[in-house]
Every structure is written in C-alpha cells, then in structure tokens.
Amino acid sequence: MAKILIIRFSAIGDVAMTVPVLYSWAMQHPENEAVVLSRPSLAPLFSRLPDNVSFYSADLKGKHQGFRGLYTLFKELRMLNFDAVLDLHNVLRTKFLSLLFRLSGINVYTMAKGRWEKRKLTRRKNKILVNQKNSFQRYANVFEQAGFPVLLNFTSIYGHEKGDISQIGNVTGEKGNLKWVGIAPFSKHRGKTYPLELQEQVVAHFAKESNVKVFLFGGGKEEEDCFKKWTDKYPEVVSLIGKLTMNTELALMSHLDVMLSMDSANMHMASLVNIPVVSIWGATHPYAGFMGWKQLPTNTVQMSDLACRPCSVFGQKPCFRGDYACLYRIKPERVIDKIESIIL
Structure with missing residues (x-):
C-alpha cells in the first residue's frame, strides 16, 4: 500500500480537471491512498470521490502564506508519512514544497506543462496549430511516472445518477418537462468573455x-449587477448568485440539459457531472488542452477563420488588434442554434 500526496492549488478549472484522473486512479488502485492538497474552498470538488481519496487544506492566505508558511505546511504534511508526492501544478509554491520533500527523501513527480508547444500555438507569427496534449493526460502521465498507470474512464462524480436537489427546490422549482439551460456568461479574463450585450440576446x-x-x-459584484439587470428584464430567468453552495451547484448542474459557458471553471464543473457544454472560445483555443472532460468539439463556438487566434493560453493578454474580433464576430444566433441542437 502506498500513500501519495497530490498538489494542485489553482485555478478552479484546473483543479476540477484533476477529478476525472483522481477518480479513475482511486477506483483502479483501491489499495492505495491519496491526499489532495489544495485551497479549502475547492474541497467540495473532491467530496464525492472514493474513500481512498481525502483532502488537506492549504491556507495560502493565512498560516501557510509565503515561504515560511509553506515550510509550516511541509512540516504538517511530513507527519502524514507519504511515499510519493505528485506536483500537478509546477509553480513556485509547489516547487518549493517539492524541494523540501526531496530533501527529506521522498520521491517527487512533476507535471510537464508543455509551455514551449503552447507558445508556438499562440505566438503572433508562424503559429503551429497542433492539438496539444490535454491536462487530463498530463496529470495521468505524472501518476504513470510514479508507478500508477491510469485508464481514464471517469463518467461523473455522481456515477450514473444525478445530484440531490431536494434541498434547493425553492430555488429551482419543479423540472417536469422543462428543458433546463445553464448560462455562465463570465470568465476571469476579457479575452475569454463573450460580450455581455451579445450574451443578453x-x-x-x-x-x-x-x-x-x-x-x-x-459570483462577484459585477456578475451580480449584470444578473440583476437581466432578471429584471426577464423575470423567468433565475440568478443563482448567493443561493447555492458549490455542492448544491454541482448537484443542480447534473440536472441541466445543457450548459453555456466560456473557457472557464463552469465548463469544467459541468463536465464533472456529465452534461453537454456549449463553450465559447475567443482569445484561447481548445487546442491548448483545456477542453472540458469528454466535451465534444462540435459543441464549441469559435471564429476559426481569424489568423490571430489563438493569441493566449489563458486569455489574459490584451487584444493586439484592439477589437476582440474573435468574440464580437460570433453572432448570438450561432450560440442559440448550438444550444437548440442539443435540447430540441
């Protein structure tokens, strides 16, 4: 029996992408134990994994902040007697923790991010549009390096069932014969956010x-203000801000017929409960390896004829053209047609 530490701190979407790999590993290696180290707010993502997976909170804004705090975290973790450490993040914080574990004699295995290949995909000139290895496979490769090959056969955190929404009926109402459509219109960066005036259509x-x-x-003030305007205009629409926990949000997602999302965390959360996602891609591209788990390329909406795309792996770079044509040129009718092709 081996006990391994899995490190992945952020962002939500990237952490969610570890779930299909961890779930598959846990089912195929029940004699072994894994502890996931991440931010406390992300614990619900792992609450329905098999019993040989547990969660450890990293208080990166409190007692585990900075190098001194990370050393405190290392001392706490060292007491749990791990046989191996899998760094699925490969950033400064996790490199420091990995170094401490190596110095203490623990084998550490680190994810290769493929930064150079992604740079060639997104550079302004002489782009090489090659579909990169996705994050699920990159995570699985780290498990394999550690001696735990994984067959990625995950379906949903609820197995073949749906989540329990009996406690949020006052929010959702009865589904009956209705088609439930989720819309997650925001993302962290402008280069990944379909213009709100078009989304409103x-x-x-x-x-x-x-x-x-x-x-x-x-979630957040900007989104709350936007949703207030929309629900005032369209009273039939339900804003979920402040009404659900992450657990109940995932449960509700499992009952949707489709989710409309940007290249963002909600795409990955919906993917964890096995529902189709219509995803809109602007500055970023599915070729960078961040498509949702088992989501179909036919359900993506993007401008394939723009030579400047993709210009960013994560969408944080400002548009060098200045007009965000990759988003503004997507007509709402395309998005509507894609959703209707799934629910009708």
Whole structure:
C-alpha cells in the first residue's frame, strides 16, 4: 500500500480537471491512498470521490502564506508519512514544497506543462496549430511516472445518477418537462468573455421559450449587477448568485440539459457531472488542452477563420488588434442554434 500526496492549488478549472484522473486512479488502485492538497474552498470538488481519496487544506492566505508558511505546511504534511508526492501544478509554491520533500527523501513527480508547444500555438507569427496534449493526460502521465498507470474512464462524480436537489427546490422549482439551460456568461479574463450585450440576446431568446428555464451561474459584484439587470428584464430567468453552495451547484448542474459557458471553471464543473457544454472560445483555443472532460468539439463556438487566434493560453493578454474580433464576430444566433441542437 502506498500513500501519495497530490498538489494542485489553482485555478478552479484546473483543479476540477484533476477529478476525472483522481477518480479513475482511486477506483483502479483501491489499495492505495491519496491526499489532495489544495485551497479549502475547492474541497467540495473532491467530496464525492472514493474513500481512498481525502483532502488537506492549504491556507495560502493565512498560516501557510509565503515561504515560511509553506515550510509550516511541509512540516504538517511530513507527519502524514507519504511515499510519493505528485506536483500537478509546477509553480513556485509547489516547487518549493517539492524541494523540501526531496530533501527529506521522498520521491517527487512533476507535471510537464508543455509551455514551449503552447507558445508556438499562440505566438503572433508562424503559429503551429497542433492539438496539444490535454491536462487530463498530463496529470495521468505524472501518476504513470510514479508507478500508477491510469485508464481514464471517469463518467461523473455522481456515477450514473444525478445530484440531490431536494434541498434547493425553492430555488429551482419543479423540472417536469422543462428543458433546463445553464448560462455562465463570465470568465476571469476579457479575452475569454463573450460580450455581455451579445450574451443578453441569447438569454432573451430562451427566456421567452415556454418549455425552457434559464439558470445564471456566477459570483462577484459585477456578475451580480449584470444578473440583476437581466432578471429584471426577464423575470423567468433565475440568478443563482448567493443561493447555492458549490455542492448544491454541482448537484443542480447534473440536472441541466445543457450548459453555456466560456473557457472557464463552469465548463469544467459541468463536465464533472456529465452534461453537454456549449463553450465559447475567443482569445484561447481548445487546442491548448483545456477542453472540458469528454466535451465534444462540435459543441464549441469559435471564429476559426481569424489568423490571430489563438493569441493566449489563458486569455489574459490584451487584444493586439484592439477589437476582440474573435468574440464580437460570433453572432448570438450561432450560440442559440448550438444550444437548440442539443435540447430540441
């Protein structure tokens, strides 16, 4: 029996992408134990994994902040007697922790991010548009290096069932014969966010459909203000801000018929509960390896004829053209048609 430490701190989408790999590993290696080290807010992502996977919180804004705090974290973890450490993040914090474990005699295995290949994919000139190895396979490769080959056969955190939404019926209402459409209109960066004035047209279209109920997913002041304007105009639409925990949000997602999302965390969360996602891609591209688990390329919406795309792996770079054509040229009708092709 081996006990391994899995390190992945952020972002939400990247952490969510570890779940299909961890779930598959846990089912195929029940005699071994894994402890996931991540931010406390992300613990719900791992709450439905097999019993040989547990969670350890890293308080990176408190007692585990900075190098001194990371050393404190290392001393706590060392007491758990790990046989191996798998660094699925490969950033300064995790490199420091990995070094401490190596110095203490523990084998450490680190994910290769493929930075050079992704740079060639996103550079302004002489792009090489080659589909990169996805993050699921990169994570699985680290397990294999550690002596734990993984067959990626994950379906959903709920298995072949749906999540329990009995406690949030006051939010959702009865589904009956309605088609439930989730819309997550925001992402962390402008280069990945479909313009809100165009997204509103999508919301308005489905708000008037008597057999469709729209749920808006998001969080934060900007999103709350936007959702307030939309729900005032379209009272049939339900904003979920402040109404759900991450656990109940995942449960609700499992009952959706489709999710509309950017290249963002909600795409990955919806993928964990085995529902189709229509994803919009602007500055980024599915070729960078961040498509949701088992999501179909046919359900992506993007401008394939723009030579400047993709210009960024994560979408944080400002548009050098200045017009974000990769997003503004996507007509709402394309998005609507893609969603209707799934729910009708």
